[in-house]
Amino acid sequence: MNKRTCNWSFLSAVLFFTAILQEGNAQETKRIVKPGVDYIDPTIGNVAPLLNSNRPVVHLPNQMIRVFPKRQDHLDMQITDFPFLATNIITPQMVFAIKPSMGEVTDTGWYRRLTYDHDLEVTQPWYYAVSLTDDNIRTEFTAGEKTGIYRFTYPAGVKKNLHLSHYYEKGDFQLNGNTITGKEYVNDVIHSQKGSAYMYGVFSGDPATGTKDGEKDWGKYTVTGRTQKPGRMEGLRAYATYSEQDNRVVEFRYAISFISTEQAKINFEKELKGIGFDQLKSKGRAAWEKTIGQVKVEGGTEAQKRTFYTALYRCYARMVDISEHGNFFSGYDNKVHEDTRSFYTDDYTWGNYLALHPLRTILDPKREADMLQSYVTMYEHSGWMPDYPRHFGDRPGMFGFKSSVMFLDAYRKGIRNFNVEKALEGMIKSADQGTMLPSRNGPKGGLEEFYYAKGYYPALHPGETETDSFTALKPGQKRSAVAVTLGNSYDSWALSELAKEMGKQDVVKRFAPRSHNYKNVWWDKYGMFMPKDAKGNWIDIDPKFDGGHAGSDYYNENNGWSYLWNVQQDIKGLTELMGGPDKMEQKLDRLFTEGVERSKPEFWAKFPDQTGLIGTFGMGNQVTLFIPYLYNYTNAPWKTQKYTRLLLDTWFQDNIFGVPGDEDGGSMSSFVVFSAMGFYPITPGMPVYTITSPLFTKISINLSNGKTFTIVADKSSRKNKYIQSASLNGRPLSSLSFTHAELLNGGTLLLTMGEETNKKWDIKYN
Numbered sequence: 001m002n003k004r005t006c007n008w009s010f011l012s013a014v015l016f017f018t019a020i021l022q023e024g025n026a027q028e029t030k031r032i033v034k035p036g037v038d039y040i041d042p043t044i045g046n047v048a049p050l051l052n053s054n055r056p057v058v059h060l061p062n063q064m065i066r067v068f069p070k071r072q073d074h075l076d077m078q079i080t081d082f083p084f085l086a087t088n089i090i091t092p093q094m095v096f097a098i099k100p101s102m103g104e105v106t107d108t109g110w111y112r113r114l115t116y117d118h119d120l121e122v123t124q125p126w127y128y129a130v131s132l133t134d135d136n137i138r139t140e141f142t143a144g145e146k147t148g149i150y151r152f153t154y155p156a157g158v159k160k161n162l163h164l165s166h167y168y169e170k171g172d173f174q175l176n177g178n179t180i181t182g183k184e185y186v187n188d189v190i191h192s193q194k195g196s197a198y199m200y201g202v203f204s205g206d207p208a209t210g211t212k213d214g215e216k217d218w219g220k221y222t223v224t225g226r227t228q229k230p231g232r233m234e235g236l237r238a239y240a241t242y243s244e245q246d247n248r249v250v251e252f253r254y255a256i257s258f259i260s261t262e263q264a265k266i267n268f269e270k271e272l273k274g275i276g277f278d279q280l281k282s283k284g285r286a287a288w289e290k291t292i293g294q295v296k297v298e299g300g301t302e303a304q305k306r307t308f309y310t311a312l313y314r315c316y317a318r319m320v321d322i323s324e325h326g327n328f329f330s331g332y333d334n335k336v337h338e339d340t341r342s343f344y345t346d347d348y349t350w351g352n353y354l355a356l357h358p359l360r361t362i363l364d365p366k367r368e369a370d371m372l373q374s375y376v377t378m379y380e381h382s383g384w385m386p387d388y389p390r391h392f393g394d395r396p397g398m399f400g401f402k403s404s405v406m407f408l409d410a411y412r413k414g415i416r417n418f419n420v421e422k423a424l425e426g427m428i429k430s431a432d433q434g435t436m437l438p439s440r441n442g443p444k445g446g447l448e449e450f451y452y453a454k455g456y457y458p459a460l461h462p463g464e465t466e467t468d469s470f471t472a473l474k475p476g477q478k479r480s481a482v483a484v485t486l487g488n489s490y491d492s493w494a495l496s497e498l499a500k501e502m503g504k505q506d507v508v509k510r511f512a513p514r515s516h517n518y519k520n521v522w523w524d525k526y527g528m529f530m531p532k533d534a535k536g537n538w539i540d541i542d543p544k545f546d547g548g549h550a551g552s553d554y555y556n557e558n559n560g561w562s563y564l565w566n567v568q569q570d571i572k573g574l575t576e577l578m579g580g581p582d583k584m585e586q587k588l589d590r591l592f593t594e595g596v597e598r599s600k601p602e603f604w605a606k607f608p609d610q611t612g613l614i615g616t617f618g619m620g621n622q623v624t625l626f627i628p629y630l631y632n633y634t635n636a637p638w639k640t641q642k643y644t645r646l647l648l649d650t651w652f653q654d655n656i657f658g659v660p661g662d663e664d665g666g667s668m669s670s671f672v673v674f675s676a677m678g679f680y681p682i683t684p685g686m687p688v689y690t691i692t693s694p695l696f697t698k699i700s701i702n703l704s705n706g707k708t709f710t711i712v713a714d715k716s717s718r719k720n721k722y723i724q725s726a727s728l729n730g731r732p733l734s735s736l737s738f739t740h741a742e743l744l745n746g747g748t749l750l751l752t753m754g755e756e757t758n759k760k761w762d763i764k765y766n
Contacts, residue, residue, distance in 0.1 A: 036292040037285065039302075039309040042123045045659030046074035049611040049620060050604060052090045054314070054663050056123040060284060061291045061316035062344070062367065063145040065256065069130065070094065074656045078113040079130070081165065082139065084148065084199060085256050087186070087346070087391050089317055089665055094167050095184040095197040098252060100137045100152045101161045105239050107212075109163045125313050126284025142281040146267040146324060147255045149277050153248055160242040160250055162203065171235025173211055178203040180238055181261040186392065195331055195392035200264035201254035205247060207240035251277060258322055258329040258391060259336050267324055291316060294363055295677075299697030299716060304676070306654035308695065311672035315356060318665040319344040319371050322391065331392035332381035342367075344374040349387045350398035351622035351667035353405045358681040359670045361413045362743065365704055372410055373418040375403055376426065384434065384441065385426035399438035399480055399556065400487035401430045404494040408685040411501060413740045424502065427495045431511060436484045437471060438556055445470030447479065450534065451488070456520040457481040459531030459554055461539055462546070478552035482521050482529050486566040489518040493569040494685050518567050522577050527587070528560055544616065545598060550607060557609035558623050561591055561616045565627045568683045572765040575633060581763060585634035591617050591627070592643060612651045612660025614643075619651045620661020625671045629682045632690045632736050633765065638722050638757040640736075641693035644675045645721050648695065677701075678711050678751065679738070686766040687740035691733075693721045694751070707746030713753050720753040735764035 042056035053073040059066040066089055070080040083094035101109035120131035129140040138153035154160045164173060166184055173182045182199040203209070213236065242250060255268035272280070292312055297305060321342045322328055328343040329336050337343075360368040378394070379385045385404075388397030404427045411420060435444050436457065446468055451457050459481035466472045471479065493515035499507035523530040523538055531539040531554040543560025547553040555563050564587070567574040578584045592615040596603045604611070612619030617627065628647065631640040651660040652672050663669060674680045678694030699711040726733040729747040738749065 035289060036296065036305075036309045036312070037125070037288045039305045040125055040288075040292070040313045041306055041310050041654065042068075042125060042313070043074060043118075043656055044307065044310045044654055045656070045663060047656045048073065049657070049660055050608045051611075051662060052664075054659055055086075055089050055092060056128065057086070057089055057317055058124070058126065058128045058141055058143050059317065060126070060143060060145055060287050062319060062321055063143075064320050064322050065143045065146060065148050066317065066320070067141055067143060067148060068092075068128070070097065074118070077117075078115055079132075080113055082141065082150065083167075084254060085197070087188075087197075090663075093186075093188060095186065095256070096171075096182060096199050096254075097165045097167065098150055099163050100132070100135070100139060100154070100250075101163060102135055102137070102154065102158045103161070104159070105161050105163075105210075105241050109161055109239070110165055110237055124285075125288045127281050140277070142277060142284055144271045144280055144283075145321070146257070146264075147253070147271040147280075149254075149272070149280055150252045151277050152250045152252075154250070156248055157244050159244055160246065160248075162207075162240045162250065162252060164238040166235035166237075169235060173236050173238040175209045175211065175238060178205070178207060178209065178240070180209070180240075181264070182238075183261070185235075188390075188392070193331070193390060193392040193395065195258070195329075195334075198257045198259070198261045198264045199254055200257075200261055200268050201252055202268070203240045204249075204251040204253075205242060207242050207246075207250075209238065209240045212237045212239070257324055259324055259327055263324050263327065270325055288313070294702045295673075296700045296702075297676075297696040297698065299713075300695045303654045304648075304695050307648070307652050307658065307672065308676045310654070311652070311669035311676075314663065314669035315359060315666045315673060318352065318356070319347045319374070319389075330377070330381050331390065332378045332386070332394070335381075341373065342370045343377065344371045345378075345389045345391055346665075347371075347389050348397060348664050348667065349402040349406060350400065351662070351664045352670075353402040353409075353684055354622060354625050354667065355670035355674055355681060356666040357406045358409060358684050359673060361410055361415060361740070362701065362703070365410075365413070365415050366417070368410055369415050369417040372407060372415070372423070375407075376419045376422050379426035380422065383429075385423075385430050394441055396439045396441045399436060399484050401427065401434070401491045401495075402487075403427075404430070404491050404498070405684050408494040408498045408501075409681075409687070411498060412685065412687045414744075420498075420502065424495075424498055424504070424507070427498070428507065431492065431495055435470075436488055437477060438480050438484070438552070440474060440477065447471065451485070451517075454520075454536075455514070455517045456532055457484040457488075458534040459539055461533060462541070462553075478548060478556075480552050480554065480556040481531050482554045482560070483556040483563055483566075485521050486518050486529060486563060489515050489567070490569045492517070497685060515569055516573070518570070519573070519577065527578060528564055529566075530554075530560070544596060545603070545606065550609060556623075557607075557621055558618060559607060559610065559616070562610065562618060562621070562624050562627075564591075565630060566623065568626060569685065571630065571633050571683070581634040585631065585636050585639070588627075588631055588634070588639070591615055609662060612647075614646065614650070618661070619647050620668075622662065622664070622667050625668070626680070626682050629680050629690050629692065632682075632692075632761075633763055635760055635763075637736055637761050638759065640690075641722055642757075644680075644692045645695075645718075648672065648675055649718075678713065678749075683766050688737055688766045689740070689743070691723070691726065691736040691738070691749075691751075693723060693753070703744060703746065705744060707744070709743050709746055710748045711751065712748055713751040716751075716753045719755050722754055722757050722759070724752040724754045724756060724759055726751050735762040737764055737766075 045054035055068040081097035084096035122129040140151040184197040257264035386394035388395035496512040610618035628643040676695040679689040
């Protein structure tokens with residue numbers, strides 16, 4: 001063999017083994033790539049900056065059963081008990097509870113709090129587990145749609161007990177061998193709602209069971225909930241006890257119904273018959289893999305992926321499907337109805353119209369249609385279009401009629417499978433006959449009549465006594481006059497635009513003029529939206545700090561600088577009020593750079609919702625979510641890219657403090673999802689998205705029509721975060737926007753990224 005042949009043989013061998021090695025490495029790399037669900041950490045944001053914490057909720061996407069351990073927050077190292085279902089995941093409010101103990105059955109078993117260690121805790125969307133450190137009892141939970149299974153593993157050779165209790169007064173349990181039924185008389189005094197929840201459950205094995213009177217004082221042992229009566233063990237209690245010789249592993253399987261115990265048993269049999277704990281757990285993971293797998297991201301850091309996929313998971317906590325196999329209970333007429341279509345409840349439209357409902361129009365338009373039809377059904381049952389629907393009726397929420405925006409947004413995006421005629425009817429009734437006051441439901445009063453006539457909500461001077469008897473009926477009621485005027489301008493625009501789509505010009509003529517009412521509270525002296533009294537005189541206040549607690553005399557939960565931008569329906573008109581794009585840019589710069597001019601304790605004592613501050617901008621409340629995107633309507637759109645990146649990197653980190661404020665079950669998380677993907681629905685109701693800098697180099701969205709929309713941002717990084725050029729399906733973009741129709745058609749949005757910040761784009765108003 002000559003030297004050339006020998007060298008060629010050697011080279012061939014090297015290439016062969018290199019190819020094998022590369023193939024092996026590629027396979028290994030492929031094996032270690034994690035699916036999106038494995039990045040989810042439900043403990044992110046479990047400690048609130050000031051107000052409500054997020055919870056490590058175990059549930060299936062948009063389904064009724066939502067469970068997490070009852071405790072104050074992540075830093076509370078004792079668990080009060082384990083609920084069967086949370087009707088509200090923020091406050092929270094729950095029904096039925098269970099907890100384990102060892103030894104003899106005594107009252108201590110019900111009121112004793114359980115110690116645990118976070119390092120011995122597992123939190124996944126479909127599964128929760130914790131080791132109780134005092135007793136060494138392993139507690140596990142996994143969820144179905146209307147069902148759940150608790151599994152407890154005790155030390156060997158001990159007597160094993162399960163204690164069941166209620167969160168509200170007069171709760172009842174009935175035992176029959178190892179089967180138990182129960183009723184919870186929900187009395188939500190905070191939100192003035194009453195109703196009943198029912199339970200059917202089965203203990204594993206053959207335990208001894210019994211009940212005890214629950215009316216025992218145990219206040220010093222409990223954590224008082226906002227809606228639960230403090231200091232009492234409510235209603236009848238139940239227990240199951242196992243001997244030392246019985247199996248160490250004890251299960252409790254249950255179903256919940258809002259219809260009856262008989263329906264709860266039906267739910268149980270349809271979901272849990274022949275299904276074991278591990279099977280239900282596997283089904284739960286599969287459901288989340290399918291849901292979360294609809295969006296795939298590449299690039300970015302591991303921390304950014306954890307934040308992104310956890311935010312996406314939180315977008316499926318609301319609304320929830322409370323249909324029960326062809327029936328549902330409506331808290332809007334207190335009747336049971338037959339319907340094969342899913343009925344949804346639990347929503348906060350004031351926060352969720354901004355991004356959560358628009359996100360669902362992309363990811364799950366069929367479910368969005370079902371949710372909107374649920375709103376229509378609630379209107380048909382109650383006579384009012386809800387805005388904060390709960391399990392037992394519409395909660396008095398913020399202000400305005402933001403369900404109107406949701407209807408318009410879906411309709412213009414081609415989602416028509418809901419009764420749009422009836423929806424418009426309900427929207428008109430709210431606009432003509434409903435109160436605009438925050439935290440109140442019901443018919444209009446004198447302030448609404450004034451608004452119809454004068455085009456603004458009248459405000460009181462500082463210290464002036466409330467003169468409107470309708471307002472004074474509710475102690476502490478504040479008018480939020482400027483916020484109400486701005487909010488109704490958007491709501492009236494949405495109503496008139498939907499009427500226009502439907503060819504109802506008489507409705508358009510009545511309500512379109514109200515969409516410009518925001519101009520009636522613009523005071524050129526300050527270049528701000530300011531309060532006016534009933535005589536038309538300006539009330540000269542400091543819009544940064546005045547206005548009573550939470551600013552609610554004139555604004556609401558935020559100061560005047562936050563509400564300065566609340567003209568989403570007419571950004572062009574707002575720009576003109578401010579003196580043009582350059583003046584708007586200067587005003588935005590002040591918002592993000594000028595401080596609140598108070599100490600943090602002083603400011604937050606007055607504005608506890610306005611957290612996550614950068615300058616005077618507060619990331620921690622829904623009213624501000626769209627503001628960073630307004631730079632796209634100036635000559636410096638690169639500042640939208642700068643600030644959305646800064647906000648995500650600063651206020652949405654992958655730890656227990658990783659949410660800056662009032663997330664509310666999806667409203668703030670949907671901002672994270674959109675912003676991390678690189679686009680945002682700045683004006684819901686207009687089927688257009690404005691573009692920002694994506695966190696990832698590639699994002700793929702699998703659409704329900706079988707197509708895929710892809711965003712590619714090669715070389716995107718902390719430094720290369722500024723968009724140099726953009727094209728959609730090969731067509732260069734002159735403005736940083738694209739339409740919902742273009743998204744649904746699939747294709748690729750290609751962004752060239754770099755460090756340069758001086759690229760200008762055409763300003764294109766929606």
